[in-house]
Amino acid sequence: MDLTEMKADPVHQAERRSGSPSRESIDDLPQAGAAGGKRQAAAHQASGLNVEEIRAAFPALRQEVSPGVPLIYIDSAATSLKPQQVVQAVLDYMTIYPANVHRGLHTLSERATEAFEGVRDKVARLLGVEDSGQIIFTRGTTEAINLVAQSWGRATLKSGDAIVLSELEHHSNLVPWQMLARERDVELKYVELTDDARLDLDALDAALTDRVRLVAVTGMSNVTGTIPPLERIVEMVHARGARVLVDAAQSLPHQRLNFGRLGVDFLAFSGHKLFGPTGIGVLYGKRELLEAMPPVSFGGSMVVRVDRQRAEWNEVPWKFEAGTPPIAEAIGLGAAIDFLSQFSAQDLADHERGLLTHAHDVLGQIASLRILGPADLEQKGAIVSFTMGGTHPHDLAQLLDRHGIAIRAGHHCAMPLHVRLGIPASARASFSMYNTIAEIDRLGVALESIRLLFRRHSHGQVAPRPATHAATEFPNG
Amino acid sequence: MDDPLYREEILDHYYSSPHRGHLESPDLVSDLDNPLCGDEIHLELSLGADGRIEQVRFDGHGCVISQAATSLLADRVEGATLDEVRHITPVDVVKLLGVTLSPTRMKCGLLGWKALQNAVAEPGPARE
Numbered sequence: 001m002d003l004t005e006m007k008a009d010p011v012h013q014a015e016r017r018s019g020s021p022s023r024e025s026i027d028d029l030p031q032a033g034a035a036g037g038k039r040q041a042a043a044h045q046a047s048g049l050n051v052e053e054i055r056a057a058f059p060a061l062r063q064e065v066s067p068g069v070p071l072i073y074i075d076s077a078a079t080s081l082k083p084q085q086v087v088q089a090v091l092d093y094m095t096i097y098p099a100n101v102h103r104g105l106h107t108l109s110e111r112a113t114e115a116f117e118g119v120r121d122k123v124a125r126l127l128g129v130e131d132s133g134q135i136i137f138t139r140g141t142t143e144a145i146n147l148v149a150q151s152w153g154r155a156t157l158k159s160g161d162a163i164v165l166s167e168l169e170h171h172s173n174l175v176p177w178q179m180l181a182r183e184r185d186v187e188l189k190y191v192e193l194t195d196d197a198r199l200d201l202d203a204l205d206a207a208l209t210d211r212v213r214l215v216a217v218t219g220m221s222n223v224t225g226t227i228p229p230l231e232r233i234v235e236m237v238h239a240r241g242a243r244v245l246v247d248a249a250q251s252l253p254h255q256r257l258n259f260g261r262l263g264v265d266f267l268a269f270s271g272h273k274l275f276g277p278t279g280i281g282v283l284y285g286k287r288e289l290l291e292a293m294p295p296v297s298f299g300g301s302m303v304v305r306v307d308r309q310r311a312e313w314n315e316v317p318w319k320f321e322a323g324t325p326p327i328a329e330a331i332g333l334g335a336a337i338d339f340l341s342q343f344s345a346q347d348l349a350d351h352e353r354g355l356l357t358h359a360h361d362v363l364g365q366i367a368s369l370r371i372l373g374p375a376d377l378e379q380k381g382a383i384v385s386f387t388m389g390g391t392h393p394h395d396l397a398q399l400l401d402r403h404g405i406a407i408r409a410g411h412h413c414a415m416p417l418h419v420r421l422g423i424p425a426s427a428r429a430s431f432s433m434y435n436t437i438a439e440i441d442r443l444g445v446a447l448e449s450i451r452l453l454f455r456r457h458s459h460g461q462v463a464p465r466p467a468t469h470a471a472t473e474f475p476n477g
Numbered sequence: 478m479d480d481p482l483y484r485e486e487i488l489d490h491y492y493s494s495p496h497r498g499h500l501e502s503p504d505l506v507s508d509l510d511n512p513l514c515g516d517e518i519h520l521e522l523s524l525g526a527d528g529r530i531e532q533v534r535f536d537g538h539g540c541v542i543s544q545a546a547t548s549l550l551a552d553r554v555e556g557a558t559l560d561e562v563r564h565i566t567p568v569d570v571v572k573l574l575g576v577t578l579s580p581t582r583m584k585c586g587l588l589g590w591k592a593l594q595n596a597v598a599e600p601g602p603a604r605e
Contacts, residue, residue, distance in 0.1 A: 392540035394514060394585065395483070402480060410514065424515020457488035 048347040055434050057083040057339070069404035072439045077222050077250060077383055077430030078408050079272045082336075086276055089335030090328045101327055102301060102318075116327050119334035120317070123282055126337050127267065128258030131287055136317040137325050140281035141249040142172040144268035145216070147283055147320060148245060149176035151293040152266075153214075159185035162211045164242075166191045166199050166228065167420045168221040171413040173247040177216060187211070193420060197224040197373045201232060208240045215244050219251025223414045223426065224373025225356075225383030227251065234263050243289075249273055253432065254352060254381045256345045265289060271329060276336035280329035283320075290316040297322040348433055352382040355431040355440060359384045362444035366451060372421055382431040385412075388447065391454055393427040399453070403446040481576045487545045494548035498534045507596035511588055516543045520592045530554050530562065535592075540585050542578070547589025549573040559597045565590065 055061050058081045065071050073081055093115065099108035101116045124132035138144040157163075163177050167190050181188045189212070192203040199217070208215075215237045220227050230246060237244045245266040246259070252269045259267055266289070271280040285293070295302055295313055299322040305312040313319045356377055363369055368389035374380045388396060393409035400407055408428045411418045418424060429443060503521035510517040516539025525531040533551035537544065553573060554562050570590045571578060578586045 392514075392516075394540040394582070395542075398582070399480070399483065415512070418515075453483065454488070457485060458492045 049343065049351045049433065051351070051434065051436055055436075057085065058434050059084055059087070061434060065401070065404040065406075069402075072403070072405040072442060074429040074431055074435060074439065074443065075406045075408050076253070076432035076435075077273070077412075077428065079278070080253060080275045080432055081434065082277070082332075083275055083339050085339045086332045086335045090277060090332040093328050093331045098328075100324055112327060115331050115334070116325065119330045119337075122334050122337040123284075126252075126256070126341070127260065127284055128262075129260035129284060133315075133317055134284055134287050134290060136283040136285070136290070136320045137330055138268075138281045138283050139279055139326070140270040140272070141247060141268045142176075142281075144281050144283035145173055145245070145247065146176045147296060148266050148268075148285070149180045150296045151320075152243075152285075152289060153177075153180045154184065155292070155294055157184045157186050157213055160187075160211060161213045162187040162189055162209065164189045164191060164204070164207050164212050164215040166217050167193045167417055168197070168199065168218050168224065168226055168228070169216070169414065169416070170218065170222050170247065170249070171415070172249070173216050173218060173245075174416065190416075191217075193226075196375050197221070197226050197417075197421070198379055199226065199228040199233075201229070201236070204233065204236060208236065208242065210240070212237075212240065212242045214242055217244070217246060219246050219248040219257075220254065220381045220383075221373070221414070221417070222250045222383070223385050223412050223417055223428065225380035225385070225430075226374055227255065227379055227381055230257065230264070231262060238263065250383075251381065253340075255349070259284065271333035271336060274333070274336055275339055276333035277329045279326045280333045282333075287316065290320075293320075295319050295322070299323050301325070343433070351433060352431055353377070355435055355437065356380070356382045356384065358437050359429060359431070359440050359443070362440055363447070366444065366447055368451065369447065372423075372426055383428060384430075385426045385428040387423055387426055388451060389454070391450070393425045396427045396447070396450060399450045400443070400446055403442065405443055405446055482574075483541060487541060487574070490545040490548035491541045494535075494544070494551070496533050496535055496548050496551035499536060500532060500534050503534075505596040507592045509588060509592040509595065511539070511543075511584060514539060514543070514585060516540060516585060516588055518543065518547055518589050518592045520547070520589070520596055522596055524559075529556055529558050531556075535589065539588070542574070542582055543585040543588045546570055546574055546586045547592070550589050550593060554593065562593060562597045563599075565593075 060081045061071060061073065063071055093112065097108045097111045099106070099112040101109065101113040104110065120132040120135040123135045124130065136144070136147070138147060157180065161184070163181060163186055165174060165177060165188060177188060180186060189207045191207055192200050194200050215233065217228055217233060219230060234244050243265040245268070246264045248267050248269040250273065253274045265286050267284040269282055272278040297320070301324070302314050302319050302322040303311045304314050360371060360377065363371060363384060363386060366388065370387050372385045387393065397407050397409035410425050412426070412428060418426065500521045500523050502523070504524045505522040507520045508518070516537070518535055518537040521534045522530055523532045533555055535547050535551060537547070550570065550573065554565070567583070567587055567590065570586055574586060
């Protein structure tokens with residue numbers, strides 16, 4: 001049963017309709033600034049999305065950060081905004097059928113179970129895998145990767161084996177492997193990046209020795225936006241008899257791939273970056289791997305029979321889901337996938353490509369601003385991380401907030417990558433379906449005013465820079 | 478843009494603090510960093526014959542708040558006794574900055590204060 005059939009709320013239905021894609025373009029949006037005008041026009045023509053209608057589906061966008069200062073939310077790589085449809089689905093569960101799943105025999109519990117289990121099918125369809133029994137619910141990407149490390153990793157890896165990671169990885173795809181490596185005397189190898197933060201396939205090839213059992217790689221860097229060539233990577237890794245885990249936390253909201261056909265062994269993602277609630281994520285694993293993996297969390301639901309001394313495990317996927325699962329959150333994720341599925345993947349990709357291109361144009365005109373990552377925009381997603389002169393990214397973020405602009409500043413949970421880039425921190429603007437060309441123009445204006453503020457007050461002094469600043473500064477894209 | 482946090486006085490302390498630099502023979506030194514931000518403070522103090530702090534110099538890098546707060550604090554403690562310095566609280570630092578800080582930025586604002594407290598700490602278990 002499709003989750004949407006369970007909705008009785010007319011408001012919710014109206015939101016669904018209002019979110020439907022339309023061939024109206026975003027040309028009607030107000031424009032600010034003339035920068036990159038040609039590309040701007042091209043970006044509009046390329047996108048078939050009605051961004052104003054999309055924006056109307058996100059209640060958070062209706063607010064002003066302070067009086068007269070509307071919110072410009074360009075921090076979607078941290079977490080996406082949530083459409084009304086998702087809010088309503090969670091509300092419906094909590095209001096109308098807030099029952100536990102799997103064991104109740106009453107009407108509400110059956111309804112909750114059906115809704116909850118139905119989300120596995122939606123996730124399977126989104127990922128392009130047939131068997132939804134391969135979809136395990138977790139708290140998020142981090143817990144999903146930890147599950148693989150602690151279950152598959154401990155059961156499989158021996159002293160002398162190796163795990164290959166890339167320098168692009170988020171801490172969530174680093175630290176679980178560090179712990180496992182230390183525990184099992186396993187070597188951690190890193191694939192070097194090129195100078196513009198792309199994954200070097202020759203370096204990957206060199207790293208793939210017979211001892212490598214797993215390559216864990218991001219689908220899209222949360223800092224540089226780098227999109228590694230997954231198809232080629234899976235091919236190379238499988239040819240050497242190793243497994244591939246993809247951290248799709250960043251990539252999935254932007255890039256829909258058929259992961260079943262691609263043949264990845266494990267994939268992890270979070271609901272909250274995909275327009276869903278926090279507290280829900282997914283581990284996909286190939287069934288034969290999941291069947292052989294021991295559970296790592298124990299208790300109710302994950303067992304079929306328990307006596308005073310022993311227990312017998314439930315089948316996959318429930319074997320890995322001890323305790324009452326995050327039901328409301330999973331149902332919210334299901335609604336988020338329904339929301340996302342209304343739009344053509346091509347339209348979304350075109351729109352975000354337009355935003356990315358425009359952001360590179362606008363930010364590229366600001367003196368002293370350096371954009372990190374691939375110069376070739378075909379190899380990156382809708383994320384623009386940058387530094388501006390010696391201004392600390394935290395100061396940039398705080399001052400941009402005065403303009404209503406929400407960005408992220410810091411190391412973005414990717415410290416080894418920042419070491420590789422030669423900087424302690426960066427500022428990051430990350431875009432989603434609800435962002436507009438006009439918002440990027442306002443970002444450009446705000447950044448220029450901040451640059452002038454610091455220049456006016458610097459009296460020719462240079463901002464104190466890290467003594468160890470061996471910056472590998474990348475050319476602007 | 479008028480912003481109390483990024484007002485002229487604060488930016489002056491950030492860009493051209495009279496306390497930035499090193500002492501020839503410091504009596505007390507302290508190093509502290511915040512790996513989450515990449516902020517670093519190296520602090521040097523010299524003491525007079527009366528035991529009061531004579532000069533404070535610092536080096537380091539980071540956001541405006543961490544660097545300016547350190548400079549303001551250096552102004553404040555020259556001439557003070559070590560015991561007076563030990564009684565300076567985070568609230569005093571916020572008063573020096575003249576703005577309220579969000580919990581996240583409080584860590585930046587207090588980096589120099591912590592380095593200072595480490596420098597003047599009584600012998601014993603080192604404070605953080």
